[in-house]
Structures are given as structure tokens and as C-alpha cells.
Amino acid sequence: MTMSSLDNTVTDQEQQPLSTEARSGGRKRSITRRRLKVLAVQLGIVVVLLGSWELLVRGGVLDALLYGQPTRIVNQLYIWVTQGTDNGSLGQQITVTIEEALIGFFIGTALGIVFGVAMGRIQFLSEVIGPFLKVINAVPRIVLGSSFVVMFGLGLMSKVMLVIVLVFFGVFFNAFQGTREVDKNFIANAEILGASKWQVTRQVVIPSAFSWIIASLHVAFGFALIGAIVGEFLGSQEGLGNLIRQAQGNLNQNGIWAAMLIMAVVALIAEWLITRLENRLLRWRPPQHSAAAEA
Amino acid sequence: MTTVSESPTIGRDAAASMSPAIEMTAATKRFRTPDGSSYTALKNLDLRVERGEFCAIVGPTGCGKSTALTLAAGMERASGGAVRVFGKEVTGITPNAGFMFQTDAILPWQSVLENVAAGPRYRGVAKNTAYRDARDWIRRVGLAGFESNYPHQLSGGMRKRVALAQNLINEPELLLMDEPFSALDVQTRAKMSTELLGLWEQSKPAVVFVTHDLEEAIALADKVVVMTAGPAAGVKATFHIDLPRPRVVQEIRFDKKFNEIYQNIWEALREEVDIAYAQTTRSVAPDGKEAE
Numbered sequence: 001m002t003m004s005s006l007d008n009t010v011t012d013q014e015q016q017p018l019s020t021e022a023r024s025g026g027r028k029r030s031i032t033r034r035r036l037k038v039l040a041v042q043l044g045i046v047v048v049l050l051g052s053w054e055l056l057v058r059g060g061v062l063d064a065l066l067y068g069q070p071t072r073i074v075n076q077l078y079i080w081v082t083q084g085t086d087n088g089s090l091g092q093q094i095t096v097t098i099e100e101a102l103i104g105f106f107i108g109t110a111l112g113i114v115f116g117v118a119m120g121r122i123q124f125l126s127e128v129i130g131p132f133l134k135v136i137n138a139v140p141r142i143v144l145g146s147s148f149v150v151m152f153g154l155g156l157m158s159k160v161m162l163v164i165v166l167v168f169f170g171v172f173f174n175a176f177q178g179t180r181e182v183d184k185n186f187i188a189n190a191e192i193l194g195a196s197k198w199q200v201t202r203q204v205v206i207p208s209a210f211s212w213i214i215a216s217l218h219v220a221f222g223f224a225l226i227g228a229i230v231g232e233f234l235g236s237q238e239g240l241g242n243l244i245r246q247a248q249g250n251l252n253q254n255g256i257w258a259a260m261l262i263m264a265v266v267a268l269i270a271e272w273l274i275t276r277l278e279n280r281l282l283r284w285r286p287p288q289h290s291a292a293a294e295a
Numbered sequence: 296m297t298t299v300s301e302s303p304t305i306g307r308d309a310a311a312s313m314s315p316a317i318e319m320t321a322a323t324k325r326f327r328t329p330d331g332s333s334y335t336a337l338k339n340l341d342l343r344v345e346r347g348e349f350c351a352i353v354g355p356t357g358c359g360k361s362t363a364l365t366l367a368a369g370m371e372r373a374s375g376g377a378v379r380v381f382g383k384e385v386t387g388i389t390p391n392a393g394f395m396f397q398t399d400a401i402l403p404w405q406s407v408l409e410n411v412a413a414g415p416r417y418r419g420v421a422k423n424t425a426y427r428d429a430r431d432w433i434r435r436v437g438l439a440g441f442e443s444n445y446p447h448q449l450s451g452g453m454r455k456r457v458a459l460a461q462n463l464i465n466e467p468e469l470l471l472m473d474e475p476f477s478a479l480d481v482q483t484r485a486k487m488s489t490e491l492l493g494l495w496e497q498s499k500p501a502v503v504f505v506t507h508d509l510e511e512a513i514a515l516a517d518k519v520v521v522m523t524a525g526p527a528a529g530v531k532a533t534f535h536i537d538l539p540r541p542r543v544v545q546e547i548r549f550d551k552k553f554n555e556i557y558q559n560i561w562e563a564l565r566e567e568v569d570i571a572y573a574q575t576t577r578s579v580a581p582d583g584k585e586a587e
């Protein structure tokens with residue numbers, strides 16, 4: 001049988017790409033050392049920046065009232081954690097903001113994907129709706145926040161709406177582009193194998209567009225947090241944005257910085273989660289150049 | 296353009312009562328180019344492929360070989376003439392056909408097993424049954440043990456085998472192949488060709504195999520169709536290959552008869568290759584030759 005001769009090719013010649021991890025013994029150590037070095041330098045930069053800020057304020061070069069001061073920012077955080085904020089516990093403020101951002105993020109992302117894929121697949125739809133979306137996209141959407149506060153009040157709803165509007169477009173454009181960029185051969189092949197239009201969309205188009213969509217989620221979550229904060233800033237009774245507004249009103253620069261720090265931590269955690277999701281959903285890609293391979 | 300039909304040897308005649316696998320009469324395909332003018336890829340193409348026949352199409356680069364395949368597969372519609380597959384006018388994707396692309400068309404985000412099982416799954420076969428059949432086909436193309444690998448973990452030759460299994464699991468009566476092995480190295484390619492013949496003899500679908508490589512065409516096919524240089528390409532000549540089967544592609548080139556056939560067909564092909572070469576390089580004007 002011809003089969004046995006083929007098997008040889010498979011095991012000897014062709015399996016090689018699978019066993020690259022075999023020769024990683026000595027190289028691992030030098031990589032670890034390099035990592036430590038990078039980390040040390042990074043730490044150094046942070047210490048120098050924060051240290052000089054602190055010293056400049058203490059030495060009277062910078063005004064503490066206008067510029068804030070690292071130790072007082074920490075102190076502000078300590079007070080918020082131990083004694084709570086004017087609006088209630090700090091945890092409560094963070095939860096409110098994250099809740100607004102998350103709800104809006106999920107709805108905005110879902111809408112973005114649905115619209116993007118649908119318009120990418122259905123020519124007629126993209127011709128009809130395309131111009132409208134272009135117009136809406138041209139509007140400075142953050143301003144809609146004011147309008148939403150008037151429309152939906154000071155509660156959750158107005159922030160969620162603003163977040164949706166901000167998140168939607170980024171995800172939408174990527175989903176649309178991703179749908180358009182699907183390899184034509186993949187689609188033709190699936191059709192010849194017997195796939196219906198819907199099966200092509202589900203099995204071929206959406207998975208293919210996913211590397212585009214996921215790339216947009218990193219930015220989109222940033223927008224979600226901005227939307228929630230700005231929404232609170234424009235009109236609210238609680239949340240981190242509200243804290244920032246109060247701090248601004250009281251000329252409490254340290255409070256603004258402290259709230260910003262909390263936001264950064266939230267954003268980093270979200271970023272980490274999205275990257276994990278990305279690695280999980282796109283685990284079919286070659287590991288070395290996961291992003292570059294798709295572009 | 297005239298269609299010269301040379302038959303140095305007598306080909307086997309399929310049962311007259313059955314409609315042939317492919318029947319193109321005066322098939323013409325025009326494409327609209329981005330600048331608005333139209334480009335005629337195929338003009339008055341006559342092509343007949345019997346059921347169970349292995350037909351190879353050779354021709355110079357850009358002569359519309361692939362276009363002929365897309366017409367048969369229903370991926371494109373003919374601008375003129377008739378294209379019938381198993382007696383039926385092609386109006387959409389041809390249902391009982393398989394297609395192997397020049398570039399990889401298996402889905403990189405699906406495992407080998409999922410890729411091979413795709414056809415039956417699309418057609419509504421239960422997951423268990425589809426996966427069982429897929430495992431069988433993966434074994435048959437020599438990929439047992441790689442079921443859960445992703446395409447990027449496989450070599451080019453292995454990915455071609457996945458594509459082959461993916462098509463054959465649907466038990467197509469017509470298999471259209473567009474230079475499927477052209478990206479492979481010479482040894483792997485010959486092995487794949489022999490393997491293809493082995494699998495083909497089991498179920499005997501009609502095959503249309505497009506290639507640049509005349510050697511490959513003769514080694515594989517019952518019939519070699521030489522196409523004229525594009526644009527407005529058509530059939531120049533048809534040759535029947537009566538080399539005995541089963542054939543071993545790696546060794547067939549040592550056959551004396553193989554060489555005779557090769558020279559014979561090369562005579563017809565060379566002219567067209569020259570014309571096409573002159574067109575692409577624009578160095579020598581293909582004066583007298585264009586009249587053919």
C-alpha cells in the first residue's frame with residue numbers, strides 16, 4: 001500500500017514544527033536574567049519620577065495644592081479605604097463605575113459585532129446604513145453624555161448609554177473590516193463543502209473576523225471606562241467620576257490623582273483579562289507572532 | 296479560434312446513455328476589470344469530462360485554466376455558452392463536487408478533525424457520525440494521530456492531505472483541483488500524486504486537475520487537455536493517455552511510452568507557452584503566432 005510510505009514522511013520530515021520546545025534548556029536562564037534587568041530599570045524609572053516629584057513639592061519648587069504630592073496621594077487612598085468617601089465606601093464607588101462600564105461594554109460590543117458582521121456580509125445593508133453611521137461617527141460623541149444625563153437622569157442608565165455609544169463604533173468598524181477581509185477561498189471552500197450562508201457566517205466569517213474584533217476590545221474597554229467616568233462627571237451621585245468631580249471642586253489634586261490611580265488599576269486588570277480571552281479564543285494561531293500573522 | 300482535437304490513442308468511451316461529468320460548449324467568461332473595461336478570460340471553450348475520468352488541463356500561465364474550474368464548481372457563472380455538470384446547467388454552487396485550491400483553504404482555527412468533519416456537519420450529519428467518518432478519512436490520508444492539531448502545526452504537505460480528506464469525505468462525483476500541489480517540494484508532490492491516484496481508484500470520481508506541470512499531468516490523467524494562451528483562451532488539443540494503471544508517479548517518467556507522449560504534447564504546449572511568455576515579458580512580438 002502506498003499509505004505506509006507516506007507515514008514516513010509525516011513522522012520524519014513534517015513533524016518538526018511541533019518539537020521546537022526541545023532545545024530551550026540553556027536559553028531559559030538568560031531570558032530570565034534579561035527580564036530581571038528590564039524590570040530593575042523600569043522600577044528605577046518609577047522611583048526617579050515619583051521621587052523627584054515628591055522632592056520638588058517638598059522643596060517648594062512646585063506648589064502642593066496645584067500639583068499634588070505622591071505621599072499625599074497614598075494618604076488620600078488610605079483615608080478613602082479606611083474611612084470611606086463622602087459618597088460612601090470606596091468599594092461602592094469603584095463597583096458603581098465598573099458596573100456602568102461593564103454593562104455598556106458588553107452591550108456596545110455585542111451591537112458592534114452584530115452590525116459589523118451583518119453589514120460586512122450583506123451589501124444592501126451596508127449601502128443603506130453606511131452613510132448614517134459615518135455621520136454619527138463624525139459627531140463628537142462624548143458630548144452625547146450631557147444629553148443622556150438630561151434624558152435618562154443621574155443614575156446608571158445615562159452612563160451605560162454613553163459607554164455603549166463610545167464602545168460601539170470601535171468594535172463595529174473592526175468587525176466590519178474583519179468580515180470584509182475574510183479569505184475568499186475559505187468562503188468558497190466552505191460553500192462547496194455544503195455550508196449554507198448562515199453556516200459560512202458562523203463557522204468561517206465570525207471566527208476569521210475575531211482577531212480583528214478582539215484587537216478592538218482593548219481600546220473599547222478603555223473607552224468604556226472613559227465613558228463611565230465622564231458620564232459620572234457630567235451628572236451623578238456616586239462613582240469614581242463623581243469623586244473626581246468633588247476633588248476638583250475642593251481643589252484636592254491628590255484626590256484626582258488617587259481616583260486616576262484606581263482607574264488605571266481597573267484598566268490593567270481588564271486588559272489582562274481581555275488578553276487571556278484573546279489567547280484562549282485565538283489559540284489556533286501560531287504562538288510566536290500571534291498578532292503579526294493575521295495582519 | 297478553432298479547436299483542434301488530436302487523439303493519438305483511442306480513449307475509453309463512457310456509456311453513452313449517461314450524461315458526462317462536465318460538458319462545456321462554447322463557454323465564455325468575461326470579467327470586468329477595475330478600470331471598467333472587460334477582460335475575456337475564456338472564449339468558446341469546449342470541454343467534456345466523462346464520469347470517472349481523470350482529466351488534466353495544462354496551459355501557460357494566465358490562460359484561464361482556473362477560470363474553467365470555477366465555472367464547473369459554480370463559483371462563477373459563464374458569460375456565454377453552456378456549462379453542464381452531470382447533465383444539469385450550473386446555476387449555483389455545484390452540489391456533488393469537491394474543490395482543492397492552490398492555496399490553503401482549510402480553516403486555521405479548526406483542528407484537523409473539525410476541518411475534515413466540516414462537510415458532513417454542514418450537510419446536517421450528526422456530530423458523532425461525522426467525527427467517526429472524519430477519523431477514518433484522516434487515517435486514510437496518512438494523518439492518524441494528528442486529529443487535534445491545528446493547521447499551523449502541520450507542514451504544507453500535511454495540510455494538503457487535510458484538504459483532500461475534507462473533500463473526499465463528501466464522496467464527490469466530481470473533484471476539481473486547481474494546482475493543488477504546486478506549493479509542495481518535488482518529492483512530497485510526487486508522493487501526494489501517487490497517494491491521490493490510490494484514493495481516486497477507490498471511488499473513481501471524475502477529476503479535473505489543473506497544473507502547469509506537463510509531467511504531473513501525464514502521470515496522473517486519462518486525458519490531457521492543452522489550452523491556448525490567454526486572453527480568450529480555449530482548448531488547443533486533447534490527448535488520451537493510455538499508460539497502464541496503477542501508476543507510480545515517482546517512477547513513471549522512466550517509462551519509454553511516457554516520454555513519447557510527453558514529446559507529443561509538448562509540441563502543442565510549447566507554442567502556447569512561447570506566446571504567453573512573449574505577452575508577459577513584452578519582449579518579442581508574437582507576430583505570426585497570434586493568428587492561431
